[in-house]
Amino acid sequence: MSKPVLNxxxxxxxxxxxxxDAFHHVAWxxxxxxxxxxxxxxxxxxxxxxxxxxxxxxxxDQEHHRVAIANTSPVxxxxxxxxxxxxxxxxxxxxxxxxxxxxxxxxxxxxxxxKWFEFYQNAKNNGIEPHWTINHGWITGMYYKDPDGHLxxxxxxxxxxxxxxxxxxxxxxxxxxxxxxxxxxxxxxxxKNGATFEELIVKGNTxxxxxxxxxxxxxxxxxxxxxx
Numbered sequence: 001m002s003k004p005v006l007n008x009x010x011x012x013x014x015x016x017x018x019x020x021d022a023f024h025h026v027a028w029x030x031x032x033x034x035x036x037x038x039x040x041x042x043x044x045x046x047x048x049x050x051x052x053x054x055x056x057x058x059x060x061d062q063e064h065h066r067v068a069i070a071n072t073s074p075v076x077x078x079x080x081x082x083x084x085x086x087x088x089x090x091x092x093x094x095x096x097x098x099x100x101x102x103x104x105x106x107x108x109x110x111x112x113x114x115k116w117f118e119f120y121q122n123a124k125n126n127g128i129e130p131h132w133t134i135n136h137g138w139i140t141g142m143y144y145k146d147p148d149g150h151l152x153x154x155x156x157x158x159x160x161x162x163x164x165x166x167x168x169x170x171x172x173x174x175x176x177x178x179x180x181x182x183x184x185x186x187x188x189x190x191x192k193n194g195a196t197f198e199e200l201i202v203k204g205n206t207x208x209x210x211x212x213x214x215x216x217x218x219x220x221x222x223x224x225x226x227x228x
Contacts, residue, residue: 004177006173006174008169025066027069027070029070030069030070031071033071033073035147039146040067040146042126043144043152049064050065055068055069056068095148104151106152106153107152107154107155108152108155111156111160114191116154120154130142131144132224133182133184134178135203136179137172138170140155140187141154143223158201178215178216178219180215180219181215182226183227206226211228
């Protein structure tokens with residue numbers, strides 16, 4: 001196995017010769033059309049640029065759309081029994097079994113930490129709570145699971161300026177880059193009680209005394225397990 005590589009000098013110092021201007025939108029195909037449109041509308045406070053029975057384009061900022069959702073359920077009406085059964089089994093497997101190939105999650109940056117907590121509270125007020133929250137050692141992310149099982153990460157960075165970038169990355173990051181599961185409500189109470197930013201970004205800071213953190217691939221396999 002090759003030795004892990006961590007190039008911290010890349011940050012703010014690299015630009016490809018042919019980069020896009022920005023990441024613009026994500027598009028989903030779904031057989032749970034109404035549920036998917038409702039989820040992303042409530043999660044991001046979206047408004048629809050266009051909506052019909054076939055497709056919806058949702059905006060959450062100045063761009064024309066950031067999320068597209070296409071209704072593929074009519075496909076089942078046009079195929080025979082065997083293809084219909086295969087599609088249903090495939091959809092069940094995609095939703096309930098661990099993925100080994102393909103997209104893991106989409107991710108959105110939200111700095112600083114108070115805006116991150118504000119997003120958490122707004123989503124909670126809209127009936128949506130994180131499926132998984134983890135301190136990755138350089139960012140902390142809360143992951144929401146949409147009706148089709150896709151994960152959507154909202155994260156804040158563990159640094160507030162470029163000078164802090166290298167010093168605020170967890171010391172064990174190169175050996176363990178996945179991170180440690182955490183309890184967001186405990187972290188929120190720490191935040192409200194005046195904990196410093198440096199205290200809030202420490203891995204394992206929400207694990208009760210006498211318990212052990214869940215980290216690394218175990219954290220990925222047991223997303224809901226905050227400690228053991």
